[in-house]
Amino acid sequence: MVSFDHREEGTPEESWRQAGILDRPVRWDLPDDVAHLVVLAAHPDDETLGAGGLLARAARAGLATTVLVATDGEGSHPASGTYGPAEVARLRRYELLDATHALATGATLHLAGLPDGGLREAREPLARAVRAAIATHPGPTVVCAPWRGDPHRDHRVLGEVAAEVVGSDELLEYPIWAWHRADPSDPGGSAAALPWDRLRGVRLSDDELGAKREALRAHRSQVDGLSSAPGDEPVLHAGMLAHFTREVEVFVAEGRAVEDGAPGAAAPPSARASLPEEFFAAFYARHTDPWGFESRWYEQRKREITLAALPEQRYADALEVGCSTGVLTVALAARCDRVLGIDIADRPLAVARERLPGHVRLEKRTTPDDWPEGRFDLVVLSEVGYYWGGPDLDRGVDRAVGSLASDGVLVACHWRHPVEEYPTSGDDVHRVLQERSGLATLVHHEEEDFVLDVLVPAPAASVARRTGLL
Template identity: 45%
Template sequence: MVSFDHLAIGTAEATWRADERINAVQPFDTRINQLIVAAAHPDDETLGAGGLIRWAHENNCDVTVVVATDGEASHPNSPSHTPAGLATLRRREVLNAVHVLNPTAHVHFLGLPDGELRENAVALAAAFLSALDGLPPASGESVIVAPWSGDGHRDHRVTAECVAQVAGVRGIPHFGYPIWMWHWAQPDDVPWNAGRVLALTPDQRAAKGRALREHVSQVHPLSDAPGDEAILSASMHAHFERGTELFFTEAPQNEGKTLPADWFERFYARHADPWGFETRWYEERKRALLMASLPVRNLGRVLEIGCSTGLITAELSERADEVLALDASAAAVDAASSRLAKRPHVSVRQSAVPEQWPGGSFDTIIFSEVGYYLSHRDLAKTVALIDTAMTGDGCLVACHWRHPVDEYPLNGDEVHAALRSVEGWDGIAIHEERDFVIEVFGRRPALSVAQREGLR
């Protein structure tokens, strides 16, 4: 990450305009029918891709803008605005600016903490994937643009990484737009060969200028007091008044990999009960808490992701019409099948999610002690598949160990942050201890147990 001071003068716009390479890169391919614009903060979308959004309006291209944070940390020492007040103000500015550029565009606000996207990366990737899955089918090519991964701002880099994961899952071309690069870099620092330039028409350029002026909190001081200075100085603003927009092709994101099935086979080979499911009071108590958290007596059709040797499966079967239990390990499937052999309404299947996802819908989905074995990308995909498979009045029960394990790609808190970020889900119950967390989710508006019983 590059260190820079946004109040410094930075690289002059004249320096960029004088370099012939800025207009010598390949043209941006506009043979697209659906444009998704990801932004780390309110105003990123206008600064980096305002002209492209306007182009999409003029060419009947569907546009969706996804804003990760509300930008509430833009003025941390402001004496006149609270973070909550800034968040409200900046959401309104985005809506106004996007309306200027493209009145038919859809805007999604994720509301993640400004400056803390690295700590919420799994939630961010899952939210992006959920937003993509909610889009109408495109009649042609789709493209997603996001802050450039090399822009020098941590939130921009994390947004780029999460978008790369999601773009990889969906096979969507991904381009990065620079913002702070224009401020701290010199022309020799730029990977021009990866660049794609969009030449703006006079109308597109004018619309972008009008949209930029809608971000009043960023282009003007909040007040005359120290701490309320404008974020975008006149010298910085000049970079976005030019007649072109630059994008960089982004490579797929490297990440920690989902643990393979043979990892679990080796684990079971060392011990018939490697996690102590059969013997530890910790595990017995946790199962009891999980079962008690289920909000209905009859569980209907149940999907259990990661059944292991079938102890939870057996308890679920007492309250279910049908249970489908999955596990990636052949040893686990053999043990669970033996335990449940006399229960004809229970099926146990060797299956690794998300690649081997079962068809159909389910009233109850159990996602217990498995999410942290998945990569960021596979977790995001799994969460989206769960969302698709859960019935309208169904529920998801998730339970995970909260401490990090070196071999695991994720930890339990990252998994549950991803689950909490799903648009359209409500939390029904949560039980949180230092060691593990159990949460129950349902489709919004989800009913509490008391509401289901008519008690309120």
Template identity: 45%
Template sequence: MTFDAAAPGTSAAVWAADARTHDRPPLDLDGATALVVIAAHPDDETLGAGGLIATCAERGLPVTVVVVTDGAGSHPDDPRIGRRRAGELLVALDLLGVTTAPVLLGFPDGGTREHREGIAAALAAVLEAVVREEPDGTTAGAPGRILVAAPWTGDGHRDHRVVGEIVRELVARDAAWLTLLAYPIWMRHWADPDHAAVPWESMRALAIDARRKSAAIDAHSSQHAGEEPMLHARFLENFRGGIELFVVEEAAPAAAPPAAPLGADYFEALYARRDDPWRLASRWYEQRKRDATMAALPAERYSSALELGCSIGLLTERLAERCDALLAVDIAEEAVALARRRLAESPSSAAESAAVRIEQHDALRALPKGTFDLIVLSEVGYYADLDALDRLVPAIEAALHPTGALVACHWRHPVADYPLRGDDVHARLARSSLERTVSHVERDFVLEVYARDGRSVAEREGLA
């Protein structure tokens, strides 16, 4: 989609005259516990969700506003425009009743695609912080009640699309807590009510205080004042009415997960067919992932480590080189036998000298007794169901030494047999009492390190 912002565009009167603008189902705010509004540029939050912001603020809900870019692209020759737009944002939010300072990420205007990974990490951190503030039991099996308003991905502006896509992915990862409300902005300019791209069926309407929102729009004067305004009065009229529209996509019904975590029989059957069911020894993907896992370990050496789900012992062999004592467990008897054989035949002198024990144990039912300064949860968590995961995470927290680290790594793609996805596991870890100190996310896997001591490696060594 391309469009000319200088062109007149569709008038507010055309949109207002269409019955669909007024007969959309109401946006349900009952039960909402917090609002996070994410904008690509300063003023998007006011145009797209200013009425929602004011409504939630009046209800006493915590409101967090996050602006991804500095907005400097509107006047590239003015070195002060970024600072000016940030000041206008503060005034607008004050008019809307927001008392909390906005989060200004400061990425370059127009550069969201080039900085996609950094933006995703920064927004994930904000959302995780908001989720951490939720009281226990908020979800109770219902859809998430933390509302996340973000640009609609079909809006036609690249920054809006990229930020919208990022937020959509993050909300999908933590749908038990979050509900996405997508707000269109430029759609009102390039489309008309009969345009095929207008998602009428997914739209929900919120009645708002139009005068309050209009005052907040006026605060962004750098965008609409002067002889050559960026936003023309005709365009802004689309946002001065008494209704805001949000695209709310209904979640598809999920397939019923298995009633219980996968048991020993499932894995014994896999090993009966092949000694290395996942081809851990032959795939470069697996070797590279082990290298990444070892590189993520924040300490040079560990006195006592626990590996949950060791399979045939390839990662176990590497961990033994960095540990004085290592307990590796697996639910499958055949896996334990293969791992013991591998460690016995290991050419690594470090592995030979380490005190390595490999035992058959179902860690999803109960952790082995003891305290460990390293716990490795690699490609195991998604074998649990939600109840088992809710037991496992606190058990890991209790078993971790105060100076220790939890290293977690999981495949992100869905597997029909598994009760959970890797992202589900890491979303639960993010709500633990531990602090995330490392986050490496690829399309295929997520690798994270959690610790009670949140200092970085450089900070621990006195370098930072």
């Protein structure tokens, strides 16, 4: 049985958002050759919670859709004095019909009727039911099942059986109670089991998310409770539901499903971890101007080229990620009404505060996890992206793009020579920017030492066109 109490408040959705769960997973979509989507659920409502948006997408694309629900979920309210298990099972079957209709009208529905909480003891009939569901329609099939690492035993068992039947390479797995139980702020603890490098994200359209919300409401006994009597309380409280009304559905994938990421979803260029705060604290402790921002002609020239590449004479709001001691920030402040500079270390921020004017705010933040809210006309990534390793680089790019105003400008400039300590190269940073950002290139400047890109929403109109000269 489940080893935790669903009535606990659990991990808030904001914690997962701050951990980048909306943009950290590599983007994924149904491959073009797929003809059939099978969603496996341990209980009525799992199909909606874990894969409702993907199910709606498949149905609207004309794919055959099949839903297998292993149990009737009769154990959801064991303390109810109003309904017995058989009555709960009947209610939940009707709710499942309504929810499935909201997601995928015409989907084939299989009800295995196995004991709620007893799937471990029913592996053979469960495997037969999974095979029958997959055989419902011919052609290439994607199978979605609960994640094998989920805290609920029934979920784990169904995921294991699905992997045995179809193979891990053909399986997408969705976490359910992991969002409630794990703590992303404790990377060495409960969230460590989540395979961050194998997460795939399906970004839902408004229509798909609307269908999912309607299906969630259909599971009335779980969302509203059976009645107002003690023991009849909702199983899915508002905090839990927040994990499943995201714009992105998150899956764990292996094999072919990993390879089938959507176009433009750049794979992490490095498996090395991002540089921690301790690295920068130690570095700044040894040097007052570690990169020679104030003394080297190379830095002054590069700074002037960066400023000259900005297409607008003036900006309202700017964000500089990795502002260090504020030398570039001073120059940006002369072109902007308001500037927010952020950095990972205390010492450079203390130096920056001594030189910056009052319309510049400085904040200590560890990016890409702790990203500031708001929209900016100008976002500057200067000599910072190569500190992000693996998935953090993808997340940093996504968050930078997500911070732009509708007509905003993203400027990136990075050293191109290899540095042993850095997890990523400057060239890789700009490759991921080009592949992942979805922005058009207005300026590309490349030298032996550094590369500079100015990216804007398409179409990228030149300064002459923007100012009416052409």
